[in-house]
Structures are given as C-alpha cells and as structure tokens.
Amino acid sequence: MQKIICINIKSKLSKEYATAGDFDDVHNLLVVNSKDLSDSSVSSCSYEKSNHRGGIIGKTPSLQSEPIPIYHKDERSQQQIKKAIIENEFLGNLEESQINTIVSAMYPKLIKPNTLVIQEGDIGSHLYVSAVGEFDIYRGTNFQRSFGPGVAFGELALLYNTKRLRSISVSKPFTVRREGKVWILDRSIFSTIMMRSVQNKLEDNLRFLKRVSVLQKLPEPKEHVLSKISDLIKIEFYPAGAQIVRQGEKGNKFYIISGGTVRVTKDTDFGEEELVVLCKGQYFGEKALYDDSGENRRHANVIALDPVECLTLDRTSFLNYLGSLEEIRNKDWLSELNKQKRTLTPKRWKTEYEKLTLSDFQIRGTLGVGGFGRVDLVTLHSDAKKSFALKKLKKKVMVDLQQQEHVLNEKRIMQACESPFICKLYKTYKDNKFVYFLMEVCLGGDVWTTLQRRRRFDDETSQFMIACVVEALDHLHSMNIIYRDLKPENLMLDNRGYVKLIDFGFSKRIGPSKTWTFAGTPEYVAPEIILNKGHDRAVDYWALGILTHELLIGRPPFRGPDHMTTYNKILKGIEVAGIPNNVNKSANFFIKKLLRSSPLERLGYQRNGIQDIRDHKWFSNFNWTALQRLTLPAPIVPTIRSSTDTRNFERYPPDKELPPDENSNWDIEF
Numbered sequence: 001m002q003k004i005i006c007i008n009i010k011s012k013l014s015k016e017y018a019t020a021g022d023f024d025d026v027h028n029l030l031v032v033n034s035k036d037l038s039d040s041s042v043s044s045c046s047y048e049k050s051n052h053r054g055g056i057i058g059k060t061p062s063l064q065s066e067p068i069p070i071y072h073k074d075e076r077s078q079q080q081i082k083k084a085i086i087e088n089e090f091l092g093n094l095e096e097s098q099i100n101t102i103v104s105a106m107y108p109k110l111i112k113p114n115t116l117v118i119q120e121g122d123i124g125s126h127l128y129v130s131a132v133g134e135f136d137i138y139r140g141t142n143f144q145r146s147f148g149p150g151v152a153f154g155e156l157a158l159l160y161n162t163k164r165l166r167s168i169s170v171s172k173p174f175t176v177r178r179e180g181k182v183w184i185l186d187r188s189i190f191s192t193i194m195m196r197s198v199q200n201k202l203e204d205n206l207r208f209l210k211r212v213s214v215l216q217k218l219p220e221p222k223e224h225v226l227s228k229i230s231d232l233i234k235i236e237f238y239p240a241g242a243q244i245v246r247q248g249e250k251g252n253k254f255y256i257i258s259g260g261t262v263r264v265t266k267d268t269d270f271g272e273e274e275l276v277v278l279c280k281g282q283y284f285g286e287k288a289l290y291d292d293s294g295e296n297r298r299h300a301n302v303i304a305l306d307p308v309e310c311l312t313l314d315r316t317s318f319l320n321y322l323g324s325l326e327e328i329r330n331k332d333w334l335s336e337l338n339k340q341k342r343t344l345t346p347k348r349w350k351t352e353y354e355k356l357t358l359s360d361f362q363i364r365g366t367l368g369v370g371g372f373g374r375v376d377l378v379t380l381h382s383d384a385k386k387s388f389a390l391k392k393l394k395k396k397v398m399v400d401l402q403q404q405e406h407v408l409n410e411k412r413i414m415q416a417c418e419s420p421f422i423c424k425l426y427k428t429y430k431d432n433k434f435v436y437f438l439m440e441v442c443l444g445g446d447v448w449t450t451l452q453r454r455r456r457f458d459d460e461t462s463q464f465m466i467a468c469v470v471e472a473l474d475h476l477h478s479m480n481i482i483y484r485d486l487k488p489e490n491l492m493l494d495n496r497g498y499v500k501l502i503d504f505g506f507s508k509r510i511g512p513s514k515t516w517t518f519a520g521t522p523e524y525v526a527p528e529i530i531l532n533k534g535h536d537r538a539v540d541y542w543a544l545g546i547l548t549h550e551l552l553i554g555r556p557p558f559r560g561p562d563h564m565t566t567y568n569k570i571l572k573g574i575e576v577a578g579i580p581n582n583v584n585k586s587a588n589f590f591i592k593k594l595l596r597s598s599p600l601e602r603l604g605y606q607r608n609g610i611q612d613i614r615d616h617k618w619f620s621n622f623n624w625t626a627l628q629r630l631t632l633p634a635p636i637v638p639t640i641r642s643s644t645d646t647r648n649f650e651r652y653p654p655d656k657e658l659p660p661d662e663n664s665n666w667d668i669e670f
Contacts, residue, residue, distance in 0.1 A: 052448060052489045054371075056563075057406065057506055058160030058518040061191035063199070068192060071107045077131065078103055080150050081183055084129045088152040089568045091127075093531060101193050102185060111180040124157035125187040133180035156564045158190045159530070160518045194532035195516060205230035208256045208311060214286050219329055224337050224512065231600055232318055233311045238304040245285060245302035250295070252315045256283040260308035265301045275300060288315045290325045320606045327607075340480050340512040346415035353426045356380075358436065361390060364644045366652040367441075372397050373434065374655055377441060377646060387643040388426065389441040392434040395662035403505075404666040407435060410504040411669060413481055414439075420630055421472035423492060423502040430670040432661040442500055444493025444638030445648030447551075451488050456554040459587065461635040463619060465491065466548055467627050468499035473544070474610050477537050481509045484519045486543035488550060493648075497634025510536060522563045523556040527597050530567045538599035544613075545574075545594025552583055557595070573597050590618040 073081070081103045085091045094102070106129065111117055118124065130151045136143060209215055209226045218225045235258070238244055244255065247267050257280050264275045264284065278284060287296050322328055361378040364387070368375040373393040380386045398404050414425035414437070429436040447465060451457065457465070469486065476483055485506040491499050506519045514534030518525075526542035528535045549557045557577045560566040569577060574595040579588050593603035593616070600606070604613045614624050626632035638648055 053487065053521050053523070055485050055506060055521045056160055056518065057520075059402075060515075060517045061188070061195065063195045064188070064192045068101060068105050068189060068196070069107070070104045073103070073106075077183075080131065081106055081129050084150045084152040088155060090155050090530075090564060090571070091152055093571050095197070098193060098197050101197070102190070105189050105193065106183040106185045109182055109184055111182065113179070117180075117182060118154065123161050124154060125161060126154060127152065127158050127185040127187075127190065128154045129183040131181040131183055135180075158185070158187050159532070159567075191516070191532065195534070198514075198534050202227060202230055204258070205233050205311065208258065208281065208283075211281060212256070212283055212286065214290055214325065217329060219331070219333055221334060221337055225328065225333050228322060229313070229318075232313055232321055234314070236310050236312050238308045238310070240304055240306045240308075242304045242308075243301060244304060244308070244310070245298050245300070247298050247301045249298050251285055251288045251291070251298045252296075254283065254285045254288045254313040254315070255302075256311040257281065258309045258311050261305045262308055263303045263305050265303065266299070267301065272301075277305065278302075289313065289318060317600060321600050323607050337512055342480075344412055344416045344479065344481075344509055346412060347418055349427050353438065356427060356438070358429050358431070361388070363390075365646045365649075366654070367646065367649050369652050369655075372401075372403070374652070377644060379644060385643050387441050387443075389423075389439045391437040391439060393436075394659040395430075395433060395435060395667065396659050398435075399662055399664060399666065406505050407667075408669060409508060411437070413476075413504045413507050413509065416479060416481075417475060419472060419475040420498070421468050421500055422475060423500045428670045430667045432663060433659050435667050435670050439502075440500070442492035442494045442502075443640045443643075443645055443648060444495060444497065446489055447491040447493065447499065448488035449648065450493065450636065450638075451551065451554065457551045458635075459552070459584065459618075462548060462551040462587075463622055464627075464632070464635050465499050465551060466544065467614075467619070467622060467624065469501065469544060469547065470610060470613055471628065472499075472501040473537075473540050476507070477540070477610065479509065480511065480537075481507055482515070482535075482537050483507050483540050483543075485521060485524075486540060486547055487521050487524055488547070493636070493638050495638065495640050496630075497637040498630065522566045523559055525567070525570065526599070527571055528599055530570060535599075538602050538605045541594050541602045541604040541613075542599075544604070545591050548587070548591050548594065549579065549583075552587060553580055557591075571597075586616075586618040586620075590616050 082099060085094070085099050085102060091099075106127075108131065111133075117128065130147065130149050130153070132149055134146050134148050135151075136146050206223065206226050209229060215226065215229070238260075244262060245251075257278055259280055261277055261279045262284075263277055265272045266275055267273075284302055285298070323331075360380055360382070362381055362384075363376045363378050365377045366374055367377050367389060373391065375389050375391045378388050378390045393407060398407055411425070411428055414423075417425075423442065424440040425437055426440070427438040429438070469491065473483060483501070483504070483506070485503060490501065490503045492502050494500060508515055508517070508519075514536050516532065516534055518529060518532075520526075520529060520539070520543070524543045524546045526535065526539040527533075529539060546556050546558070549555075557574060557579065558566055558569040560569055574592055579591060583591070590603070594613075596602045603616065604610045606612060608615075613619075623632055640648070
C-alpha cells in the first residue's frame with residue numbers, strides 16, 4: 001500500500017515531532033509511476049511482462065544562457081537552508097559550491113492556511129525547504145508525525161517528473177504569523193546549476209593544466225587530451241600548518257595550488273631550509289606523472305601557510321586511465337575524436353525482407369504488452385515456419401508523452417547495429433495509428449523469467465550471459481552508443497540459449513562530451529546519473545556490475561521500498577551494501593570493480609577499455625573466441641518446439657481497442 005501523506009501547518013509543536021535527521025518519510029515525498037508520467041516513461045520495446053521493472057527517462061535538460069537567479073536571504077535563512085540540504089540523505093552528496101548556489105537560487109513562498117503546498121497526484125518539479133511552521137504528515141486520513149522548519153523535501157522531483165505521493169498543506173494559523181513559509185527550487189534551475197558546475201570545473205581545470213610545463217608537449221587536439229586529464233582531478237583541502245608533502249616519502253601525487261599559499265622547505269644537516277613560497281596557479285610534485293621507476297621520492301617538504309585548496313592528480317589513477325605521459329604523447333587522439341564525432345550510418349535493409357509489407361504477416365500470438373503498444377509473434381502467409389517479432393507502438397501515445405525522438409533514436413540505433421548479440425531489426429512500417437518494428441524473434445523468453453524460475457544462476461551460466469552482454473556493449477560502444485537500460489528483462493534467449501540485447505528506447509549516440517538525461521531502471525542507474533554529473537558509456541559498466549550481482553544472487557545489490565531510498569543506497573556504495581558470502585572471491589572482485597562510484601575507476605572504462613573485463617580473473621577459464629564464433633555451447637538451452645512456440649511467454653488477450661489516428665508526420669523515417 002502506498003503512503004498518502006498530508007502535511008499541515010500547526011501553531012504548537014506536536015509530541016510526535018521529528019527532527020530532520022529522524023524524519024525519513026519526508027525525504028521520499030514523491031513516487032514515480034512511469035506508465036502515466038508526461039516526461040518519464042516505461043520502456044516499451046521489450047517482451048514486457050506485468051511484473052517487469054519499468055525504466056525511467058526524463059526530458060533532456062538544456063544549459064540555460066540566462067544567469068542563475070539569486071534571491072536575497074538573511075544569514076539565518078541561508079544557514080537554515082544549507083543545513084537542511086546537507087542533512088538530506090540525497091542532497092548531502094552535492095559539492096559545497098553546488099549547495100551554495102542552490103541556497104542562493106531558492107525563492108520564498110508564503111503559504112496561507114488551508115492552502116496545499118503539494119497536491120497528491122500532481123506532477124512535481126520542485127524541491128522545498130520548510131522555513132516557518134509545523135508540518136503534519138498523514139497516511140490517508142491518519143496522522144503519523146510532524147516536522148518543523150529546516151527540512152528539505154520533494155528532492156526526487158529534481159531528477160525527473162514524478163507524481164506527488166503525498167499532500168502538504170498549511171492548516172492552522174500560528175501564534176505569531178498566520179502563514180507558513182517554504183523555500184523553493186525549480187528543477188530547471190537545479191539542472192542548470194549542476195551542468196554549469198561541471199562546465200565551470202572543466203574550464204578552471206584546463207586553465208590550471210595549461211600552465212604545467214610537463215603537459216606542454218601534448219599532441220593535438222590538446223584541449224581534448226587535457227579534458228581527459230581534467231576528469232582525474234580531485235580537490236583536496238589543507239588547514240594552515242598542515243604538512244602536504246614530507247621529504248623522503250614516496251611521491252605518488254601531483255598538486256596544483258588553486259587557493260592559498262604553501263612553503264617549500266628542505267631538511268639539511270643544519271636544520272630546515274626554506275626554498276620558496278608557492279601560491280595560486282603554481283604546482284609541485286609533477287615528477288609523479290612522469291617518473292616511470294615508480295620509486296620517486298620527495299626531495300622537499302610542503303607546508304600550508306594558510307588554508308590551501310589543491311587540485312591533485314593521483315599517479316595510479318593517471319596510469320590506469322590514460323597511461324604514461326609517453327603513451328599519451330604517442331596516441332592518435334585526433335582519430336579518436338573524429339571517430340566520436342561521426343554520425344551513425346544505418347545499414348541497408350536485408351534484400352530478403354525488403355519487399356515485405358504488413359499484409360504479408362499473420363499474427364500467431366502476443367509476446368509482450370507495454371505501456372505504448374505490444375509485441376506480436378507473426379509468420380509469413382507464404383511460409384508459416386518463418387517467424388518474426390512485430391512490435392507496434394501507438395503513435396498518438398508517443399506524441400502525447402513526447403516520446404517521438406526516443407522512438408526515432410531506437411530505430412536509427414537498431415538499424416546501425418550488426419551483432420549476433422543484439423536483436424536484429426529487419427524493417428520498419430507505419431500507418432495512421434502505429435509505427436512497427438519487424439525484428440528477429442527470440443522464442444526462449446527473457447532472462448528475467450528464467451531467473452525467477454531458478455532463483456539464481458551458477459557461475460558458468462552467469463559468465464556466459466554476462467559475456468554475451470559484454471559483446472553487445474562492445475559493439476554499441478564502438479559506435480559511441482550508450483545503452484542505459486541493462487537488466488534481465490531486456491535480455492532475450494534465442495533457440496540456442498545465446499543472449500541478445502533488446503529494447504533500445506533509452507539508448508543514445510553521444511559524441512566526445514557527456515549527456516545529462518536521467519535514464520535507466522532505478523536499481524541499475526549509476527551514481528553519476530543520480531547526481532546529475534553528466535554521463536557516458538561508464539554507466540553501462542556500472543549496470544553490468546548490477547546485472548552480474550542479480551544473476552548470481554537473484555536480486556540487485558541496491559533496492560529500497562521507493563526510488564529515492566534505492567538511489568541513496570546506490571550513493572552509499574557496494575561496500576556498505578555488501579555482497580553475500582556465497583559469491584566466490586573472483587566474482588566478488590569483478591562486481592566491486594564494476595561498481596566503483598567513480599566512473600574513471602570502473603572496470604572497462606580505463607585505458608584498455610572493455611578488454612579489461614574479458615581479461616578479469618572471473619573469466620580466466622572462459623572461451624571468448626568460441627563465444628564470438630557462436631560455437632560455445634550455452635549452459636541453458638530453452639525448450640522450443642516450433643517457430644510459433646510461445647511456451648516461454650505469458651498469455652495475453654488480443655488487443656481489441658484501436659487508438660486514434662495520428663498524422664503529424666513525425667515518423668517520416670519509418
């Protein structure tokens with residue numbers, strides 16, 4: 001049963017008053033029902049079952065050119081808002097500079113008695129911080145508890161459109177004021193703050209890196225290479241008097257001073273000798289980047305004269321992600337950049353199906369039903385043994401939910417793919433009511449259903465399935481396509497037991513930059529998506545770690561009663577969630593290497609790319625060559641009696657209702 005919470009303003013504190021730290025429910029004021037949201041959608045392209053987990057995709061944010069608004073607040077209000085944000089389990093993960101900008105951008109609203117702040121069922125797009133008053137929480141008509149000023153709530157609405165699960169209202173007048181007060185932040189402003197924060201950080205980092213002498217001889221395009229180095233930079237703070245570097249210790253880190261001053265000294269037989277004072281823009285420890293011996297020792301001490309902020313580069317991370325300076329200088333970065341900028345080239349339709357029309361097919365059954373349409377099993381009138389999956393999507397629903405671009409994206413991506421580990425798209429059609437995808441049929445059903453029956457898979461089965469997914473991702477990533485919705489529901493078994501990736505509604509081709517759209521299934525989304533940091537193919541490696549865990553254990557590692565709880569568990573990381581003891585050591589390490597919170601540290605994302613996954617110890621006895629040649633026997637071979645056998649799918653009633661016509665011509669490519 002879902003909670004319905006009403007929040008009222010009262011004049012006196014309730015005996016059930018909860019502090020911001022105690023009050024968990026207020027951090028989950030929203031719920032997503034993806035099937036009826038205007039900018040979140042259930043991915044509709046799979047052979048969907050009723051108990052399958054729906055994915056979420058938000059509107060693509062755009063970087064606003066207008067200045068971020070600033071609303072005047074007294075010092076007390078600023079501290080109240082900042083404290084509320086920091087104490088919020090989700091918002092507390094933001095950087096201090098981001099929090100400060102959010103505090104400045106929040107605007108006040110006075111709430112009259114008996115006026116709803118949040119209406120249950122409405123689509124939410126704002127964050128709130130309670131400023132004045134007491135708020136009562138109800139489940140239905142039953143009072144639960146209260147919270148007062150200084151609590152942030154509604155934060156899930158900052159990520160994507162969500163239905164408000166609870167109602168919040170000002171009820172009774174207070175002793176001093178007759179109105180309640182909240183501070184509000186719009187989602188569009190939050191998105192702009194996050195995007196500009198990343199952009200500004202990159203620009204600042206580049207400005208500092210361009211001054212570093214050992215980085216002067218980098219190949220062209222130099223700014224592209226420096227932006228890769230910028231990805232590795234971390235910010236570290238040191239109080240006045242702190243010893244940042246100690247003479248004689250191993251030098252594994254390079255420092256650029258971004259604020260404050262430091263004193264460089266050397267220990268001699270006659271005491272400490274001061275060598276120089278360094279300030280903002282200067283740097284030290286650069287030998288950590290180019291000393292190939294690995295035995296670099298510090299030749300001096302570095303002490304903070306006042307509070308110091310440093311941009312740091314860790315040698316190990318640098319080598320793992322980019323390689324040595326010599327390797328960086330010898331790499332053809334221009335070719336890599338040009339490849340990333342290329343447009344997709346859809347393959348030509350296969351000649352054998354080129355002339356088929358919708359009238360050539362006979363419906364034999366239904367393989368799945370989704371929010372936007374259904375997938376039917378069809379055969380040719382001329383050849384009953386030749387079967388296909390025919391997906392049809394309601395055009396009017398696509399337009400109403402503004403999903404046209406996602407459908408076109410899916411068509412373009414599937415048409416460009418040519419891999420035995422990806423479901424083939426043979427042809428597309430359209431009429432006044434539907435767009436159609438004629439696809440390869442996989443009658444073994446989805447991996448989700450098989451997993452539910454078996455509860456969990458052994459190592460051999462999991463390795464085979466993960467390896468099939470790795471091959472599919474390798475193909476997609478080679479075309480700069482990120483998948484973004486990996487889960488057992490989107491993996492189909494063919495008649496030999498090989499796994500094929502389906503459902504490309506969330507996929508996107510990205511260039512050298514990152515993308516910002518919230519996309520994925522809650523249990524599978526990566527931290528950088530949740531925190532609005534911008535993301536790329538690294539999110540697919542994170543999802544691969546989640547998938548490996550789910551196949552071996554029978555459930556994903558991060559799961560809560562609602563989406564916000566799930567996201568907060570993801571942000572705490574796999575070390576907090578833990579992995580059950582029945583997972584062997586190499587599989588445990590494999591999962592943890594994929595589930596690194598930092599994308600740069602993730603297996604598959606470093607300089608050797610996806611080959612690091614194939615080379616991992618968990619796959620030490622796996623025959624990748626046989627898999628790629630399709631000669632490796634599958635551990636699970638589904639029972640399929642004929643080309644129209646639907647035993648591995650649920651039964652669905654026929655679709656008797658026809659949708660209205662839609663003729664805006666957005667589907668001209670079909």
